[in-house]
Structures are given as C-alpha cells and as structure tokens.
Amino acid sequence: MYPQSLEKLISCFRILPGVGEKTAERYALLISEKPQEEVQEFAQALLDVKQNVHFCKICGNLTEHEECEICSDSERNHRQILVVQSPKDVIAMEKMGEYKGVYHVLNGLISSTKGIMPEDLNIASLLERAGDADEVILATNATVDGETTAMYLDKLLHAKHPGILVTRIAHGLPAGGMLDYADEMTLSHALTERRKMQ
Amino acid sequence: MYPQSLEKLISCFRILPGVGEKTAERYALLISEKPQEEVQEFAQALLDVKQNVHFCKICGNLTEHEECEICSDSERNHRQILVVQSPKDVIAMEKMGEYKGVYHVLNGLISSTKGIMPEDLNIASLLERAGDADEVILATNATVDGETTAMYLDKLLHAKHPGILVTRIAHGLPAGGMLDYADEMTLSHALTERRKMQ
Numbered sequence: 259m260y261p262q263s264l265e266k267l268i269s270c271f272r273i274l275p276g277v278g279e280k281t282a283e284r285y286a287l288l289i290s291e292k293p294q295e296e297v298q299e300f301a302q303a304l305l306d307v308k309q310n311v312h313f314c315k316i317c318g319n320l321t322e323h324e325e326c327e328i329c330s331d332s333e334r335n336h337r338q339i340l341v342v343q344s345p346k347d348v349i350a351m352e353k354m355g356e357y358k359g360v361y362h363v364l365n366g367l368i369s370s371t372k373g374i375m376p377e378d379l380n381i382a383s384l385l386e387r388a389g390d391a392d393e394v395i396l397a398t399n400a401t402v403d404g405e406t407t408a409m410y411l412d413k414l415l416h417a418k419h420p421g422i423l424v425t426r427i428a429h430g431l432p433a434g435g436m437l438d439y440a441d442e443m444t445l446s447h448a449l450t451e452r453r454k455m456q
Numbered sequence: 457m458y459p460q461s462l463e464k465l466i467s468c469f470r471i472l473p474g475v476g477e478k479t480a481e482r483y484a485l486l487i488s489e490k491p492q493e494e495v496q497e498f499a500q501a502l503l504d505v506k507q508n509v510h511f512c513k514i515c516g517n518l519t520e521h522e523e524c525e526i527c528s529d530s531e532r533n534h535r536q537i538l539v540v541q542s543p544k545d546v547i548a549m550e551k552m553g554e555y556k557g558v559y560h561v562l563n564g565l566i567s568s569t570k571g572i573m574p575e576d577l578n579i580a581s582l583l584e585r586a587g588d589a590d591e592v593i594l595a596t597n598a599t600v601d602g603e604t605t606a607m608y609l610d611k612l613l614h615a616k617h618p619g620i621l622v623t624r625i626a627h628g629l630p631a632g633g634m635l636d637y638a639d640e641m642t643l644s645h646a647l648t649e650r651r652k653m654q
Contacts, residue, residue: 259547261520263508267501273490274483285472287543289502290509290518292471297506301499303465304487308495310461311488320488322459345485349457 264290316387318363318380320345328352328360335359337392341384341411343367343399351397359395362387367403368410376410384411385418393423400429400447462488514585516561516578518543526550526558533557535590539582539609541565541597549595557593560585565601566608574608582609583616591621598627598645 260268264286271282289297313319314326321327328334328348338359342348348361364379388394396411398404412424429447431440440448458466462484469480487495511517512524519525526532526546536557540546546559562577586592594609596602610622627645629638638646 259550260543261509261518263501263504263520264518267505270498270501273486273494273498275486276479276482281474283544284474286505287518288471288473290505292506294506296471297502300468300471301502303461303468304495304499304502306461307465307484307488308490308492311459320459320462320485322461345458346481352457 260286313363313365313380316383317361318365318383319348319361333358337390338395339384339387339391339393340395340397342397343404343407347397359393362394364398364407367398367401368407369403370406372403379407381411381414385414388415388419388422391422393425395425395427397427458484511561511563511578514581515559516563516581517546517559531556535588536593537582537585537589537591538593538595540595541602541605545595557591560592562596562605565596565599566605567601568604570601577605579609579612583612586613586617586620589620591623593623593625595625 259265260283267286267289268279268282271277271285272279277285289300310322311320312322314321314324314329316325316329319326319328323330335358339362340351340357340359341362341364342351343364343366345363348363351357351361362380362384364381364384366374366379368374368376368379384394394411394415396408398407408426412426415422415424428451429444430451431437431444431448435444437445457463458481465484465487466477466480469475469483470477475483487498508520509518510520512519512522512527514523514527517524517526521528527534533556537560538549538555538557539560539562540549541562541564543561546561549555549559560578560582562579562582564572564577566572566574566577582592592609592613594606596605606624610624613620613622626649627642628649629635629642629646633642635643
C-alpha cells in the first residue's frame with residue numbers, strides 16, 4: 259500500500275524485537291520525514307556496528323578491540339569470574355559499581371522452548387578460564403532458563419575442575435519489595451536463603 | 457559503557473517515536489547479532505526511503521513518482537477530496553475500501569501545544585484544488601487538534617470558494633461500542649448527530 263521503498267523499510271524494522279506492523283510503520287514514516295543527513299548517519303551507524311563490534315576473545319562481551327576494556331584492565335581481579343547471559347547484564351553490574359572481578363558472557367541461555375543448546379553458547383572458553391579462577395559466580399537470571407543454565411554450568415565446572423568454588427547470586431525479596439506483593443517462588447527463596455543477623 | 461559504535465547506534469534508534477534508552481539498547485544489541493547482509497539491507501532501505509520517497513505534488517501523500525498512484529488513477533472521482541492528517545490515514549481509508557474519491561494529506565495538524573501553525577501544513581495547494589471539487593470531506597482525527605484544523609479549513613475553504621460543499625466525517629459510537637463504556641464527548645456526539653431511521 260505504501261511506496262515500495264517504504265514497505266521495504268517497514269519490513270526491515272520488523273526484525274527488531276517486539277516491533278509489529280503498526281510500530282514499524284510509525285518508524286518508517288518518521289524516517290521519511292527526517293533530514294537526509296540524519297538518516298545517512300543512522301545507516302552508517304548500522305554498518306559501523308557490524309564492522310567494528312565483535313566478541314571479546316576472552317569473555318565474550320561486545321568490544322571494538324581484541325579484548326574488552328574489562329578483560330584488559332589489570333586493576334580488576336582476574337581470578338573472580340561472574341557469568342552472565344548478555345552484554346546488557348555486564349552494563350547493569352557495572353552500573354552497580356561494587357564488582358571488581360571480571361565477566362564471562364554466555365550470549366544466551368540454555369532453553370528447551372527456544373531450542374538453544376549448550377553448544378550454542380560461549381561455554382567452552384569458560385571451562386578453560388575457570389582453571390585459573392578462585393571463584394566462578396553464576397549470575398544468570400532467576401528464570402527457568404537461567405536456573406537450568408546455572409545448574410548445568412555448576413555440574414560441568416565441578417567435573418572439569420574438582421574442588422572449584424562455584425557460587426550462585428542470591429534470590430529473595432528485591433530492594434523495596436513488599437511481602438504481600440511478592441510471588442510464592444520469591445517468598446520461598448527469601449525464606450530458604452535466610453541468614454543470621456549480626 | 458557499550459563500545460562506541462554501539463552507543464552511536466543506540467542514540468540513532470532513540471530518534472524513533474516512543475523509543476527510550478532500554479528499547480534502543482535492545483534494538484542495537486539485536487543488530488549486533490544479525491548477519492552482515494541483513495544489516496546492510498537495513499542500512500540500504502533507510503537510504504532508499506530518503507532517496508526515492510517524497511510528497512505527491514498534487515495531494516501531499518508519500519510516493520516514489522511525481523504523482524501518487526491515487527492521484528494518477530483516472531477511475532477515481534477527482535472532484536471529491538478527502539482531507540487527512542497523514543499517509544497512515546490514507547492507508548486506513550483505502551483498507552476500508554469504500555471511498556472512490558481522491559485525498560489531500562496535510563502532513564500534520566494545527567497544534568498550539570506543539571507549535572504547529574497553518575503555514576507548516578500542506579494547505580495552500582488544497583485551497584487551489586478545492587476550486588474544481590464538488591465536495592471536500594474533512595477527515596482529520598476527532599481530537600482537539602483535529603477539530604481545530606477542520607474548523608480552520610472549513611472557514612478558509614468557504615472564504616476562498618463561497619458555496620463550496622465542505623463536510624466533516626461523523627462522530628459517534630464506534631462499531632461494537634457500548635454506551636456504558638463510551639466517554640461523555642462520544643455520547644454527546646452520538647446524540648447530537650443522531651439521524652432518522654428508515
């Protein structure tokens with residue numbers, strides 16, 4: 259119904275997560291109204307990301323260099339490895355600002371529903387790195403896929419490096435969370451993982 | 457926090473309507489995972505829209521030709537002009553499939569809050585075209601800006617072409633609408649614009 263170039267752009271926008279027909283239309287129409295230079299900049303930014311950004315050869319995070327900034331930072335503790343699902347999680351932890359170790363980015367989670375198998379993830383290099391580590395912290399999401407992946411990695415790490423310290427981030431009531439709004443699973447975790455005060 | 461190229465792409469995605477920081481991040485991360493060819497196609501589609509798509513010189517709708525397909529269709533009634541805010545509205549009317557006249561796309565609405573003045577809209581050429589028309593149907597939205605624009609155009613059209621037939625699309629209960637869920641303005645319109653049955 260729209261001119262051909264516009265229909266093509268609409269179909270391109272639809273590859274983005276959560277973008278349906280209506281949203282893609284709004285995006286494409288906005289682009290048609292933007293100044294030439296701004297759209298050129300946008301197109302160039304798309305190409306630059308594919309050109310410049312790739313996985314860090316050590317941890318699997320996104321970087322423009324061979325090793326990411328965190329892996330090449332000698333002031334961080336390289337014997338503590340925090341394992342996360344995606345680069346977004348690294349950013350979230352870094353914003354928190356208290357973690358001084360390094361990361362390992364799986365770039366996905368094991369998922370039977372999505373058909374993602376362990377061999378699709380950045381796991382092999384974690385097993386190698388873990389040999390030199392004091393602690394591997396499994397910080398995948400508290401979801402079904404996140405728990406499955408954590409349990410799988412825990413077994414694998416112990417099989418390869420007997421005696422290794424593998425920990426899991428705590429589950430419980432979120433900051434500001436109220437008991438009567440928390441779901442049963444959260445309450446169950448909060449109770450089971452209770453700790454002694456002072 | 458992200459690699460520079462990725463931060464740049466995130467800021468580009470933020471120009472899209474309703475896209476905040478988190479959504480732009482998700483979009484950019486997805487792009488970094490897509491195959492090279494798909495991203496190149498996306499970048500090309502952006503450039504093509506700016507290159508090929510422009511306003512129809514008659515009605516202001518988007519087209520890749522000098523005149524849009526509707527304006528150059530001799531089987532349509534060129535003496536009946538339906539005035540809408542944007543190309544999206546043309547698509548909506550065409551999907552409905554009952555209208556056989558032509559369109560005029562204002563590419564915006566008069567808006568005091570957004571600072572959009574009549575001279576920012578595609579109005580001058582409407583006044584010219586209207587001289588040859590049997591009817592001008594004002595089909596702007598039933599919003600404050602839509603009503604303001606319709607009233608303004610009605611006055612302008614009558615001043616320039618005394619005796620011209622200018623109509624406004626009906627307001628009332630939408631199809632499937634229920635009285636007890638309708639707002640007061642809708643009910644007021646539905647009552648005022650009631651018509652004789654049979």
